[in-house]
Amino acid sequence: MMGAKLLSVVVPGRNEEFMCHTVEDILANSSEATEVIAVCDGYWPEPPLHDHPRLQVIHVTEAVGQRAATNLGARMSQAKYIMKMDA
Numbered sequence: 001m002m003g004a005k006l007l008s009v010v011v012p013g014r015n016e017e018f019m020c021h022t023v024e025d026i027l028a029n030s031s032e033a034t035e036v037i038a039v040c041d042g043y044w045p046e047p048p049l050h051d052h053p054r055l056q057v058i059h060v061t062e063a064v065g066q067r068a069a070t071n072l073g074a075r076m077s078q079a080k081y082i083m084k085m086d087a
Contacts, residue, residue: 009074
């Protein structure tokens with residue numbers, strides 16, 4: 001079982017062409033104590049995000065905007081610290 005998360009990286013995006021690349025890069029260059037929360041604001045990313053044990057994907061069917069998407073991701077966090085990153 002994985003230990004407690006120290007950092008949540010919230011990545012909100014709407015029609016972001018680099019969402020998949022950004023998420024994969026964060027996962028590849030962070031420790032097991034880091035989780036990524038991708039918030040897809042009114043769209044599904046293309047290319048799609050791949051399943052990963054440290055990735056949560058939140059899909060909002062109707063766009064809510066960057067601030068609301070960021071707040072949604074922050075509420076889903078189970079880590080001690082939260083940071084936001086652009087896709």
